[in-house]
Amino acid sequence: MSIDPFVPKGFVDGVVxxxxxxxxxxxxxxPDKSAPAGRIHFVPVGSQRIFERDGRSVMVLCETVSVGFxxxxxxxDADAEADDTEIPGVFLVTGRWTVRAELNSGLTFSDITIEVTEDHTTANPLNFVTQASLPSLPGVRDVVRESDRLRAxxxxxxxxxxASEAGSYAAEASQSLSAAQDAAGEAAQSAADAGDSAQGAAASASQASEASESAQDSASQAQSLVEAAGFLLDxxxxVSGDLDLSGLExxxxxxxxxxxxxxxxxxxxxxxxxxxTLVISQDSDGEHALTVPDALSAYGVLPLPAQGGNAVSEWHLVFDGVDWKVRVSGADDMTPVEWSV
Incomplete structure (x- = not known):
């Protein structure tokens, strides 16, 4: 019997x-390649899932799901094993799962944590391989996960x-400044050569000054774009106690x-x-808070990071020109209970 349609689910695939x-x-x-012999186990991180159905809260208890290759x-899954016309992969109830290998050859890979959502469909599956950790190379700082590397x-x-666009703006600003300087020079020459046209020359000089100010504003905007174009992986x-980000430029x-x-x-x-962007992981104990005193947040309530052991959250701190603001990703365990959503 299939699970009720109201229970949200997503599609996961991957190749090993x-x-x-x-x-x-x-x-x-x-080198030759072959499919591994053995099974992949999807182990729920916390077996309980609670969903709303007809105004009632329904608890769904998730078992470990095992698939072959x-x-x-x-x-x-079993259907795709029996019928090779089925799309390879497996449907899982939404939430967090641990991917664990049990291969006959003695080969294996480290456990992988994935977050399954309803956005993951057969047309847009969650490839669990992209969530795997990458090995560090000597002298290289790797992004922790493949998905982080792709985003980076x-x-x-x-x-x-x-940066390219900012360079174009800077070039235009330089040309405008040069044109303004030429116009100012022409205005000054006209004023010297034509005493009876002093009033018109003054107007030309005023226009040249305005053009120069506009060019300087364009150059300032271009510099801001150049600064905004920079990117840092930190x-x-x-971390415990204080996290000092005041020096980030x-x-x-x-x-x-x-x-x-x-x-x-x-x-x-x-x-x-x-x-x-803060990518926040709890240690194995979990239950740690993160406070941003200088930032505003929705409804005036600062959210909590996901509290479980080794849980991962993603916060975006955005400066809108007046205030810092906190934006969080949309996973259920990142929404504070004080919010009415």
């Missing part, structure tokens, strides 16, 4: 292959485009792990539009 030494049976000398290494690359690409590690992704309650100090005079 085993690379082995080249065999003489094929024509090339490249097809010949190409795609994860497949996208942000860097956007920053490059913004790995803070374990660029947009930043700041990764941190709470080991106790933490208070955040923000830059006091940032440019409008400055964004600091």
């Amino acid at each position: 292959v085993v690379a082995s030494a080249d065999k003489t049976a094929d024509e090339d000398r490249y 097809n010949a190409e290494g795609f994860i497949v 690359e996208e942000a860097a690409e956007t920053s490059e485009e913004s 790995q803070r590690g374990e 660029k947009n930043a992704y700041v990764h941190l792990t709470l080991t106790s309650d933490v208070t955040v100090d923000l830059p006091s005079a940032p440019i409008p539009g400055r964004i600091i």
